[in-house]
Amino acid sequence: MASSISKIEGFSLSCDMPTPVGNARVIFDKRTALLIRITTSDGHVGWGECWAYPAAIAAIIRTTLGPSMIGRDVTEPVAAIAPLFAAAAQDRRGLHHMAISALDISVWDAYGQASGRSIASLLGGARRKSIPAYASGPLLHPDEPFADLEPTLKDCLAQGFRAFKLRIGIDRESDLAALRMARRLIGPDALLAADMNEAGTVKEAIGLIDDAADLRLAWLEEPVPHDNIPAYVQMAAHLPVPLSGGESFYGLGAFRDVLAKGGLDLIQPDLALCGGINEARKIAALGEAFGVPTMLHVWGAGVNYLAALQFSATLPPQRMGCFTYPLHEIDVSYNPLRSAIVGIEIDADGCVTVPDGPGLGLKINTAQFESFVVDRWTIE
Secondary structure, three states, X not given: OOOEEEEEEEXXXXXXXXXXXXXXXXXXXXXXXXXXXXXXXXXXXXXXXXXXXXXHHHHHHHHHHHHHHOOOEOOOHHHHHHXXXXXXXXXXXXXXXXXXXXXXXXHHHHHHHHHOOEHHHHOOOOOOOEEEEEEXXXXXXXXXXXXXXXXXXXXXXXXXXOEEEEXXXXXXXXXXXXXXXXXXXXXXXXXXXXXXXXXXXXXXXXXXXXXXXXXXXXXXXXXXXXXXXXXXXXXXXXXXXXEEEOOOOOOHHHHHHHHHOXXXXXXXXXXXXXXXXXHHHHHHHHHHHOOOOEOOOOOOOHHHHHHHHHHHOOOOOEEEOOEEEOOXXXXXOOOHHHHOOXXXXXXXXXXXXXXXXXXXXXXXXXXXXXXXXXXXXEEO
């Protein structure tokens, strides 16, 4: 039975950080996100998210993409979303893909609510009920970048995490000291990875990995700007550690370009940016064809977090080195935009359970995040 979209609502969220923090390239004092809620003619609701450039994304949805979605059937999510890509003819790897992402996730959630099935089930079925999680963080301070590292790692260990990714990219001496502290605290067998957040160079990345050979890093993430594909190809040919990236690639074509040249060993699309769930299915299939695992980048508020769990539950297991993917990224820094919607519970095996309720797996209501809403609008 058709379940057509009758209303689209946008909720811009913002919260102040306790202190300015960030990564080696960007410092910020607020977290922001845009949540999208669609309502169908028969009363079902679906939630979506884009966490980047929320004001610009809201404008694209309100003026262009959103009105064209009214009347579309959420029980046919691919057909409902596909025409939106035609509106991105001059912006095929940017803001329009982000806006489509938010709408796509909301349509899949509404489809799940209408059918009484989880998104994982709608995608063909979950291959796993829980996913190994890794603690991503902490964020860096502008004056003393690694001030929170030791207490954060100790707290994450107490929560049950067995895998960790540090933000680095300050300078080789500081980065190595932080990585060595982490290895000492988490033990010799825990997964340890590093993310330079595009702040380095090819030579800096190669030098760092040479000096950190004894630390057995699982991957090195985005050591140089994400669109410098020749640099990634060069590093991939020389580094003994897998190269990862993809959070800033939007659409299947962007991943095609880097995978075809052998520039990444591990791809990390973000569902809230790359074009949504259906586009991510294509990206993951492309990665599988090249023997490259997909492990989603997860940032933003709680909707993207839940969507990532549903999607990752369906991915095929792929082994690389000593580790089997996918893993689930959990940002362990201050983030009430996520914690207001979904909490973090790590089990005895270092895994997070995939919710098995309809759609995203958990019910979401505006009361959970009302205090963070700074703007709202409606399309009918």
